[in-house]
Each structure stands twice: as structure tokens, then as C-alpha cells.
Amino acid sequence: MSFKIAVRFLKSGGSQTLLIIIGIAIAISIQVFVGLLIDSLQKTLVDRTIGNSPQITIVSATDVATIRDWEVIVERIRQSGVTKVISVSASANAFIENGNRDLPVIIRGFDFDSADRIYNLGDSLYEGKRYEARREVLIGKELKEELDVHVGDELLVILPDGRVSTFTISGFYDLGVASINKTWLLANLITVQRMFDFGDRVTSIEMTTNNVFEADVIAREIENQIGNEDLKIEDWKEQNEELLSGLEGQRISSIIIQAVIIVSVVIAISSVLAITVLQKSKEIGILKAIGIKDLPASLIFIYQGLLVGLVGSTLGIILGLALLYGFNYFTINPDGSSLVDLYIEYDFILRSWLIALLASILAGVWPARKSLKLSPVEVIREG
């Protein structure tokens, strides 16, 4: 019966009920919008910053740039199971001739398939094909434009000691970062090892993990495991501290905004229901006179809170998602891609919904307590 009375009270409230529901819906929509947008923004930023690059890199800490017995290290890391992809690379500086100017480049030797899983090489290859033969090379978009070359053209690479190697261009890549596109030449691991007399050694071991934000912890774990002071283990977080502190600030402000919204929802529902207690004091008084007990009398207001919360927060989530998609539709980069990649976290939505419901129930507690203090005699005496 308490539920039925709650429903009828809300219905008879008419525009007052409608207003509070709209109020909750708007508040929750902003909460969902801000929460999801900031979350998406963070993921987009992290993804664009380090999405196509290793999260942890092992390089030599000594004057000798190469790492010996790398197979043992790789095997040990692989067995520990903390990484997703491990790839090795032999890289060195070189120059290429462009007219009478030498352009500095880095020639990077990869096993194409394992490097592909870190750098997404396959997808970034927009013309030509991957390198296969020993003397084939991929060059980046900006470098191609500068040199004005085509697939199949020959490229002269000058080593620091003055030796010259000839490569055939097998294709062009675009990794999305101009400085990389301009300087990296991608070739076979063995090709680079032989060119620079590295033997079977490499210059870096690169890896990604399953949890990008745990990269620093995993890096320390690997460091302890290997226990080799000749090696330096770097993770993306120490190289991107500014970005991370920016993200952290953003995350905290998002939480504060959401908390303030929830608090104001509680206050809004609570005060409207408290007014209902006054408006309905005669009805509550008579219900008490005819024998309603404290618990069902309180439940009338708890249910009212729950009901406006249920309808308001559900509408709010729908509205919030609509806002988010609308925002994403209208804010685009000049090339037509969206400014922010949307990541719809269903956990977050469910959590927001449950918090809003709990908050609405909580908001009913104060008016419910107020109604308990109502004495039927006072109501009846006043007429």
C-alpha cells in the first residue's frame, strides 16, 4: 500500500513531480556525459600518444649500444607472462642523400610480424608492400614527399663510417607522427645487424603490456627479474610524466564534478519531498489516525524518492548518451575524424545509475523522518 500511496502522491504532484524528474534527468545526464567524455578523452590521448609504440623498452646502459644474449632475456620475460607482445630491434643512425644535403635517419631492423603487433605496421602501410628481401626498405610519408620517390626506386643509405648501402623502396608507411615518418627507415632485422656488424645482437627489446597504466610497475618487475645492471629499462609513463599529471588532474576534476552533481541531486529530491510532506500532512495525519505504522509511513517517502530517481536517472542516462554522441558528431578534426574516440564504459553507466538510485533513496530518508514526527492530533486540530 505504501508503494501505491507513493505513486498516487507523485501523480497528484503533477508538474512538481515532472520538474523534479527533469531536474534529476538533466543532472544525471551531465554526470554521465562528463564522466564518459573525460574517460574517452583520456583513453584517446593515451592511445594517440603511445598506442602505436612500445610501453616498455630495454636498451643498453653501457657505451656498447647492443644487447648480448637477448634471446635469454626475451624468453625469461615471455615466461613471466606480464607482457602482451615482445619484439626486438636493431637500430642505428645513418644518412640518406637528398641532392647535396644529407638527411639524418634512423634505420630500424624489425621482425615485421612481431613489430607489427606493437607499431601496427601492416595497417600503416599505405602504398607498396612490406619488406621481404634483404635489401628492401619502407620509408615514411613525410620522407617520401621530401625525397619525391616511388615504390621500386633505389635509396642510398650512408653509414656514419662512410660506407654506402643501396636499398630498394618496397613501400610507404604512415605511423601518424611526422617526426617518425620523416626519420625511420624500416628494414629486416638481419639486414641491419649485418650492415652495422652487430652480429646476432640487437639494440632494444620492446614490449607492450595488457594494462597500459601498470607499465611502470611491470617495468620494475622485469628489472628485478633480469637483474642486469648493463641494461636500462624504460617505460612510457616516466617519459610522459606531464601528460600523466594532466590526465590525473582531469580525472580528479571529473570525479569532483560528478560528486557535486550527485550531492545536488540528493538535496533537490530531498527538499521537494520535504515539501510533499508538508503538502500531504493531512493525508499522513489521517493515515496515522487509521493506524498506519512508522515503517510503512516512512516507506511512502522512500518509494517516492526511489521512483523519481528511477525515472529521472534512466532518462538522464539516455540523455547523457545522446549528448555524448551529439558532441562527438559535431566536434570533428579538419580531416573529418572525431576529436575524441568514444569509449562507452557500460560499467560506468551501470555504476552511475545505481549511485543515482541509492542517492534518491537516501534523499527520501530525511522527508520520511520528518513525516514520522507528524502527529495526527496536530493535523486534525488544525483542520
Next chain:
Amino acid sequence: MAAILELKQVDKMYFGAVNTQVLFSVDLSFEDGSCNSIVGESGSGKSTLLNIMGTLDRPTNGEIIIDGRRADTLDKNRLAELRNETIGFVFQFHYLLPEFTAMENVLMPYLIRKRRPSREILQRAEELFEMLGIAKLKRNLVTRMSGGEQQRTAIARALINNPKILLADEPTGNLDSETTAKICGVFREINETYGNTFIVVTHDRGVAEHTDRIVEMKDGKIHTDTKK
């Protein structure tokens, strides 16, 4: 006949900036199935007395015994239970819930205790509507009824749980004389049909004349107690 309602040495004080005593050592007893009225000037304490008898208010001193049980010592929830099962109220204003139909209002005292109305209770409701002459209005929202019809609905609500005691506080105070006469007839009929103890508080001597016993209050004390 046994007493259904007894007041022993009941005092009522209101504490505030100025303390006022409204009832002074009232001793009163009502027989089961009797038809009584309490009259008096306004301020004589008659309404306070009725509220205390109905357990809506607590006495400052003294005992209330309802149907053989001490009521003044019960807690809030027990009192609610007692009122629900033993006492029906009719007030000057009907206090029906405007969000509900006449039928729903009448069933309210039953429904705040039990989930679904039993067949017996629905039948009783129909009977009461019939007896009170408002059978056609039972599906109406109470806001769409006249004052007299609303008061009859309130009477049906007071009777739905077949209470042993029916308390009425100025039940005709808001009605014209013709309707008042009808309502008085209804009370008499109820008392005779169902055998409830009927106690009406009124300032209207005419209404009191319909009852078998008239208790007159003056300055918080019983002034006269006349049985016909």
C-alpha cells in the same frame, strides 16, 4: 454491560510558554454497544478528551483502558495497531485521500495492514456503501463528491474494519442541517445494526439528542452526565 472504554483520573496539560491544563481528573466509562455524546462549549476540553480516548493524544496523568487493555502505556506502533483494529474515526473534515477513489479510501484501513482485500472485506465495503446510500459513487475520486457524500465515505472508512468503538468529532460541523439530520440517522442505524459503541463529540445539542447518553463538559471537567 461491560465497559469497552474507560478513563481513570485523566489529566491533560499542555506545556509551553504558559502551561495550560485542559482536563482535570476525568473519570469516564462507556458501555459496549452504547450510543453516547459529549457536549460542551468550545474550549471545554471535549475534543481533547476524544483524542485521548482515540489514543491520538496521550494523557499527562491517568489511565486509558480500551477493550480491557491499558492503552496509555503502549508504544507508537502498538497504538497504531490498536486504533486500526478497535477504533474508527470520523472528523469534522473528512480527511479522505484525494488521490484515491471512494472505494480505495474506504478500504484504506484494511489495506495499510494487508496486501489484498479479502472477499469478505469487499463485500462489507459494498454493504456499507449501500447502507450509506453512496453505492453509485464508489468508483469516483473523492474530490468529485459533495460534502455530505464525502462525510458518508469517511464514515464507511471508519467502519470497514468493524471497530468496537466509533469516535466522531463534530461530524456534522461542516454540513447543513438537512444533511446533519441524515448523518445522525446513519449513526443511529450503524449503532443498531453493527452494535459498535458510538461516541460523538458535538457542540450541537440537536445532534446529541439522537444519542442515549449525554456527557456535558465544562472547563475540563465533567459537568453533567445524563442517561435517557
